[in-house]
Amino acid sequence: MHMIDLAYVGRGPHEELVTYIADQQDFYADEGVHVALRDGCTWDAERLRRGAVIGLGRTLLSRLNDGIPWVALNVNTAHPLFWFLARSGLASLADLAGQRLAVTPPHTGPGVFTRIILRQAGLDPDRDVQSIVRWPGDYSMDLRRLRNGSIDAAMVGDTMAPEAIAAELGWQLLAFVGDHFQIPTVGVAVDPTYTDPEDPAVQAVVRAHRRALQAIHNDPDTTVRYLQTFLGRHTADEVRAHYEKFIAPYFTTDGQTDLAAADTAITTVAAELGVPATFTAAEFYRTV
Template sequence: MHTIDLAYVGRGPHEELVTYIADQEDFYADEGVHVALRDGCTWDAQRLRRGAVIGLGRTVLSRLIDGIPWVALNVNTYRPLFWILARPGISSVADLAGRRLTVHPPHTGPGCFTRIVLRQAGLDPDHDVRTTVRWPGDFGMDLRRLAEGSIDAAVVGDTIAPEAVAAEHGWQVLAFFGDHFRIPTVGVAVDPTHLRPDDPAVEAVVRAHLRALRVIRDDPGTTVRHLRTFLGRHTEDEVRAHYEAYIARQFTTDGRVDSAIGADAITAVAAELGVPATFTAAEFYRTATPAGRPQ
């Protein structure tokens, strides 16, 4: 049996659900690979590059900033699963002008995407919004601060079901990032300097993940049962509604990439970072089906 280190670099179902299903349904074992799942959320790029990584947004930024030749081997979704929640009285992203907003650091995937979404609404993220930078987590502190009124809005990820939380507190869901910005994201990436894309362990992981993607699309009951592991504060109906709105409709089944979407995303991220786009979508997203992967 092959072995591999697989690190996730963010929390929540968008990062972890495919991996979790592949593990719980024994797809890794079926494909002949033992996966050591590692928490790489706080690892630097040099440590991450020695194994396979879940999470393509961060590797796009890392290739642009650090020059590490990451390549993506499958793609789970084009729509980043982040939202802006706001207190009553704020009805659009443009209404955040002069307001207090918690955001992720600008050199992270969600932080960069937030800045792109704010600019699309005509806001300068450095001057028009009063931002507080915080690292991604379970967003419990963001919800507390929203409830007490010390902030007006918060960027949150899918460790919560945002629409259910908004309904509970009488807040607004100002934006779903996937409606404003598309980037092929969340999948398996490797640095060929250390781990070949055609390494048998890597290909076994990708095959297992493609099987998990088909479970997400074709088996709602199994997917919702696993999704509840991540969304423990929510009822089964709330979890199912979140699945139907943001996972069943957003995730791919074949792991492949639309090169035009990839090219636009790389251009947009490079522009936001203020660096040249030094690679093409075809060089980064290598998601054609190789021998041994299911069609």
């Protein structure tokens, strides 16, 4: 049996669901690979590049900033599963002007996406909002701060079902990031310097993940049951609503991506980072 380290670099179903399904359904075993799942959330790029990585946003930024020649071999979704959640009284992204917004650092994938979307809304992320910078996590501290009034809004990930949270607490869901900016966000990436993309272990992981993507669409009841393990604070109905609105419509069935849209995303991210876009989507995302 082949063996490989696979690191996740964020938390929540967008990062972990496909891997979880592949493991629970024995797709890895069927494909003849033993996967050691590693928590790479705090790892630097040099450590990450020694194995396979789930986070495509982080590897894209790493290739732009550091020149590490990552290639993505599978794409789960091109719609980043993050949301702008706000206290009552704010109704749109434009209403964030002058408000206190909890965000991830500007050099992280979600941080870059936030800045791009704020600019689309006509806001300067450095001048028009008061950024409260914190590292990604389970975002529960953001909920506490929204409750006690120390922040006005937060960009949160899918360690919760944001629509259900907003309905429960009387808050506003200002925007779904995936509606405003599309970029391949999670999948499987490797650095060919250390890991051959054609390595049997890598290809076995890709096959297992594509089977998991099919399962997400073909077996919603099982997928919702697995989602419940990530979204334990929510009812079964809330989890199913989250699946139907944000998982089923946006996760691929085959691990492929739209290269034209990805080219636009790379150019936009590079401009936000202030670096040249030295590669094309076809050079970063494998489509076979």
